[in-house]
Amino acid sequence: MKVIWFSEIKWNFLTHRHHHLIRHFPDDWEILFIENFALGKKSHFIPRRDGRVTYVTLPIFKGTEYALINAIQSNVFFRFLFTIILYAWTKTVLLFTGFSGGSRLIFTSNIFFADIVKRLNKKILIYDCNDYPMGFSGALPIAENYFRKTIEYSDISIAVSEKLLEDIRKYHSAESYTIGNGVDYELFANPGKKEPPADMASIPDPIVFYAGVLSDWFDFDLVEKIVNEIPEVAVVIVGPSISPHVRADVERLSKISRIHFLGTKPHSELPSYIRAAQVCMIPFKRTPLIERFSPNKMYEYLAAGSPVVTMDYTDEIRRLRSEIYVAGNTEEFVDMVRKSLKQKADESVLRKIAQKNSWMSKSQEIVELINKKLLRDKKLK
Known part of the structure; x- marks a missing residue:
């Protein structure tokens, strides 16, 4: 064919x-x-x-x-x-x-x-x-x-x-x-190496992680709010800046010592970055685009057995309230990051969700x- x-x-x-x-x-x-x-x-x-x-x-x-x-x-x-x-x-x-x-x-x-x-x-x-x-x-x-x-x-x-x-x-x-x-389930569910990637090895735990493009829909203010209100965490961000409008935000947040922009990584290396973090997140703004998206990054995080913090952007996310941390606003988002760092996730449950997708x-x-x-x-x- x-x-x-x-x-x-x-x-x-x-x-x-x-x-x-x-x-x-x-x-x-x-x-x-x-x-x-x-x-x-x-x-x-x-x-x-x-x-x-x-x-x-x-x-x-x-x-x-x-x-x-x-x-x-x-x-x-x-x-x-x-x-x-x-x-x-x-x-x-x-x-x-x-x-x-x-x-x-x-x-x-x-x-x-x-x-x-x-x-x-x-x-x-x-x-x-x-x-x-x-x-x-x-x-x-x-x-x-x-x-x-x-x-x-x-x-x-x-x-x-x-x-x-x-x-x-x-x-x-x-x-x-x-x-x-x-999700490429076999790739992300594979335990792989226990050692963190070289560019994450020196970043102290706990780490809150995001992988994906940085564009107009990415909530830089929310990321800044997380490190301001949870002083013990570091935020690691992997992915390219695809919009010229976000360059100033990237430069602004790069000056904060506990926020680390690591650039674009090959898709095959993302699992090792996810496993080196304690929590993964989807920090987006509420826009018509995001209200209509399907969060493939969520399934990649889940396949790796990582807790996920996100907003209630879509019905797809809301249906998983009992398994992931779903916030209604930025205050709840920060609070749920705190909770996710204290509570141990049931990795088998998270992986089953990913495997079905x-x-x-x-x-x-x-x-x-x-x-x-x-x-x-x-x-x-």
């Missing part, structure tokens, strides 16, 4: 939902991963191989920090001309890589490919909605229109949360499902939906 995935992130960026799902697709599925162009990140206009995945860059853009670029992208005349050029470019790439023809599945998680995927022959078009497109700072004014078009053109829409599913069903209620994020099971759910859809379509012919 030939499968094309039109993505909003790069294949060689952080290990994301796309990577995990694709790696658990059936062995006989061959993948073409089409990534967007991103300022400051390496592009691959000549196709590259990574196992059974071929990845290539097409010049599709998301919102940027530059108002002029965003205005040009949103211009109707520009979009019309650009779509013609991009469609021809896409067809050339598909022909060159051996992915032309109609006997193929097409996934999209990038709404700005809507006018392209609509025109391509395919068995099924699947929209994997893993974020709320209008929830990002700098989102293009045309984002909602492309969100609507992507949903209407798709045969199957998959949302990572119940609230995102509600957004999708405003435009198209048929064949829409919730399949949240998951493995990426393998999530990928199998999607494959099952596709197979059922193909079977129904075959019977109708």
Whole structure:
């Protein structure tokens, strides 16, 4: 089976939902991963191989920090001309890589490919909605229109949360499902080395840990509040700063001796960082984006047997109140960090939650939906 995935992130960026799902697709599925162009990140206009995945860059853009670029992208005349050029470019790439023809599945998680995927022959078009497109700072004014078009053109829409599913069903209620994020359970549940990573070895316990990107939704003030009100803790943060708006916050908190920014780490090394901490946290602001997210980091923490402190951002989190620490506000968040440091977690219970949410099971759910859809379509012919 030939499968094309039109993505909003790069294949060689952080290990994301796309990577995990694709790696658990059936062995006989061959993948073409089409990534967007991103300022400051390496592009691959000549196709590259990574196992059974071929990845290539097409010049599709998301919102940027530059108002002029965003205005040009949103211009109707520009979009019309650009779509013609991009469609021809896409067809050339598909022909060159051996992915032309109609006997193929097409996934999209990038709404700005809507006018392209609509025109391509395919068995099924699947929209994997893993974020709320209008929830990002700098989102293009045309984002909602492309969100609507992507949903209407798709045969199957998959949302990572119940609230995102509600957004999708405003435009198209048929064949829409919730399949949240998951965890590479075997990686994170493996005990591994007992020694902490070298860059955490000198940081005294107790350690409160966060792994993930640092962007507009990250609550830097809450992190500062934790170290101010619990003077014995150190906070360790692993992950890249993907938004220019947070650089000042990172610099400000870097001056506090008990807050440690360790930068980006390979996905395979994250378990050792989690195990070196006493508590893991998800310190986000309440935004439309976060109210619709699915916290895969939570499952990674749980797979490692770590206590988790978070806010009641989503129904997915609220359902786990009896197993994790779920706060309603920042005061409760700090208080629950204190409690989690004093109470020993039942690691077996936490790991069972994570195991039920493995990426393998999530990928199998999607494959099952596709197979059922193909079977129904075959019977109708």
